Amino acid sequence: MSTTDLLYLCMLLGSIPFGHLVKLSGSPSRKQFLSTVAGVCLSLALVGVWGILHSFWTILGTRCEWVAFLFVFGYLFFFRTCKYFGFEKPPEHSNAIQLLVTLRSEEETSEGESKKSKRPSFYEFLSYSYCYCGLTTGPYYRYKTFKDMINQQHPEKISTVIPAIRNLQTLPFYGVIYLILNHYFPISHIGTPEYTSHPWGVLYQLAYLVPTFNGFRWRFYIGWLLAESCCMTLGLGAYPFETEPKPGLGPTKAVPEQSEPNTEKNGTINQTTPEQNKECNQDTHSFETIHNINIFEVEFSPTMGNTMKNWNMTVQWWIATYIHRKTPFKNKNLRMFTTLLVSAFWHGVAPGYYLTFLCVPLTVIAEVQMSKAIKPYLSPELCYWYDWLSWFFHYRSMEYLGCGFMLIQLAPCLEAWKSMYFVGHIVMAAFIVIPFFIPKKHTIDQEAKKKSS
Numbered sequence: 001m002s003t004t005d006l007l008y009l010c011m012l013l014g015s016i017p018f019g020h021l022v023k024l025s026g027s028p029s030r031k032q033f034l035s036t037v038a039g040v041c042l043s044l045a046l047v048g049v050w051g052i053l054h055s056f057w058t059i060l061g062t063r064c065e066w067v068a069f070l071f072v073f074g075y076l077f078f079f080r081t082c083k084y085f086g087f088e089k090p091p092e093h094s095n096a097i098q099l100l101v102t103l104r105s106e107e108e109t110s111e112g113e114s115k116k117s118k119r120p121s122f123y124e125f126l127s128y129s130y131c132y133c134g135l136t137t138g139p140y141y142r143y144k145t146f147k148d149m150i151n152q153q154h155p156e157k158i159s160t161v162i163p164a165i166r167n168l169q170t171l172p173f174y175g176v177i178y179l180i181l182n183h184y185f186p187i188s189h190i191g192t193p194e195y196t197s198h199p200w201g202v203l204y205q206l207a208y209l210v211p212t213f214n215g216f217r218w219r220f221y222i223g224w225l226l227a228e229s230c231c232m233t234l235g236l237g238a239y240p241f242e243t244e245p246k247p248g249l250g251p252t253k254a255v256p257e258q259s260e261p262n263t264e265k266n267g268t269i270n271q272t273t274p275e276q277n278k279e280c281n282q283d284t285h286s287f288e289t290i291h292n293i294n295i296f297e298v299e300f301s302p303t304m305g306n307t308m309k310n311w312n313m314t315v316q317w318w319i320a321t322y323i324h325r326k327t328p329f330k331n332k333n334l335r336m337f338t339t340l341l342v343s344a345f346w347h348g349v350a351p352g353y354y355l356t357f358l359c360v361p362l363t364v365i366a367e368v369q370m371s372k373a374i375k376p377y378l379s380p381e382l383c384y385w386y387d388w389l390s391w392f393f394h395y396r397s398m399e400y401l402g403c404g405f406m407l408i409q410l411a412p413c414l415e416a417w418k419s420m421y422f423v424g425h426i427v428m429a430a431f432i433v434i435p436f437f438i439p440k441k442h443t444i445d446q447e448a449k450k451k452s453s
Helices: 003-023 028-061 065-085 094-108 111-116 122-129 143-150 161-167 171-184 201-234 274-280 295-300 304-309 313-322 332-347 351-357 360-377 380-407 410-419 423-437 441-452
Strands: none
Touching (some): 028 122, 065 094, 094 122, 094 332, 201 410, 304 380, 360 380, 380 410
């Protein structure tokens, strides 16, 4: 673990108790000021003055509403390529800050906020953009969510510490396993001559990707669990259960007058009654708004599509709202390709992002095609085993395609895939083609009925 990563981890850990102090600090203006100062100090500590200037220019650009989207994403491109124009390369962790500031900046001029509420002042939006919660890791949250946190009535009555601690119950497990996997199965080994020319060939190369991708994936779990707990202690994203909040979006219903909220467990909606809630003395607010990862669903989902829905959920909401639904294509596959192209660009300009993201739609198409062609022939019991088989191939495809995201650069990724004879792409293409040769079950049933009649 590098010195910067260690500093980054310490800041996340320190933000958890700090959030509780800010929540109890008093007036909304004081909470706003402390959240902003903490975010600016955190940014300066991680990326310095030069790094924070990039995010500041992005915020300034959003003051011109009609060019905001083009400016924000155009500046994101400049940020990634400025070293080629003679400017100093941005510090290592400034990319993480730039990603979240970009989403928050676009939020200011989004259709929902600009039409339904008064546009925030520069200081108000600066406070939202540099609020320390989620600034380097996510979760993403709307300006309305931030404003609701600042103006909470009686925040001391909202249970935040216990949900935050509960949210970290699995953290030691993921932390220990990540350190072990990162030590014994480093990403840097993939694509090296020792990897590509191993005596066991493709079998070794595919097997090595399993623990490596696990460590890579679980690193995100650690960061997101800590970031969610930071939001919880601050009271950010805390809404009564009756509002039925969703990740990224926030409440979907108004709070009924004189109603008792339902109980909460692990940031999810519970259907217990108000009387049970009083007896159990459990928490009264949901933090689903800032809930960013459903780990169980990600780990055991049989399809890529479902995994994507449960991964980085707050950012997924932003992409679905501002990109996918506004894409001018009726064909769902074209919309998916376009959405993932924007997602790849949001992550960076390195070729590896595009190698991974633009192959994901092919995996989704293959899974859907195979499922539609085969499942109608299967009994419920066989469908159960088919889902487990689908899970096996799904995760092998994620590990294989993940080479691009893990290695970032073109040469090592292509070298790794070449040494495996592009087996992942071949299997993916086969699963897309095979369903065309499987007769549709309803067609066979119709022919059978005709013969019997």
